[in-house]
Amino acid sequence: MIGTIVNTCTILTGSVIGSVFKKGIQEKQQNALFTAMGLAATGLGINAIVQNMPNSNYPVLFIVSLALGSLIGTTLDIDSRFQNLTSRFSAGQLSKGLSTGVLLYCIGTLSILGPIQSALYGDHTYLFTNATLDFVTSMVLASTYGIGMALSAGVLFCWQGLIYVCALALGNFMTTDMMTELSIVGGFLIASSGLSILNIKDCKTMNMLPSLVFPILFCWIVT
Secondary structure, eight states: HHHHHHHHHHHHHHHHHHHHTTTTHHHHHHHHHHHHHHHHHHHHHHHHHHHHHGGSSOTHHHHHHHHHHHHHHHHHTTTHHHHHHTTTTOOOHHHHHHHHHHHHHHHHHHHHHHHHHHHHHOOOOHHHHHHHHHHHHHHHHEEEHOGGGGGHHHHHHHHHHHHHHHHHHHHHHHHHHHHHHHHHHHHHHHHHHHHTTTOOOOOOOOGGGGGGHHHHHHHHHHH
C-alpha cells in the first residue's frame, strides 16, 4: 500500500502548507478562492459526466442511483450530522471544504484504479500521479478552508485501502462498466458540491453520498 501511503502524506503536507498561507490571505482574497474552488469543482464534475455518459451501457442507472441515494442520505440526515461534526473543529465552512475535498480526492479514475493496479500488479504509477495532483489541490483547499482539510487524508486512506483489500481478495472486481457508472454519479456529486460553494444552490451533497453505492452493487450483481 505504499502508493496509498504516499498519496495520504501528500494531502497532509499540502494541507499544512496551504493552512500556513491562509494566515496571510485577506477576506477579499479568500472570497476569490471560494469562487475559484466552486468553479473548479463544478467544471471537474461536468467534465466527468460528459466524458463518461457516452460510454454508459445503463443510461438510467445514474438517475436511479441519485434518487435512491439522496432519499437514504436525507433520511439519515448525513449532511447535518457531518456539519455538526466539523463545527467542532472550525466555525467556518469546513464542512463544504471537506465534502468537496473528499469527492475530488476519492472519486476519480486514478484514485480508484490506482489501488487495484497496486494490489494486483505492484504498479504504483496511478497513485503517484494522483498524489501529485492531490498535493496541489490540498494546498488550495487548505488555503481556503484551513488545516481541518487534513481530515480528508484519513478518508482517502480508508477509501483506497478498502479498494486495495477488495482487489487482493476478489481480483479485478472493478469492471469498465462499474468505473463508468461510478464516475458519472461521482461527477454529479462533485458538480453539486461546486454549486454549494458558489452559493447557487445548497445541494446538501453529503446526503447524496449513498448514491455511490448503487452503481457498484448493480454492476457487481450484473457481472
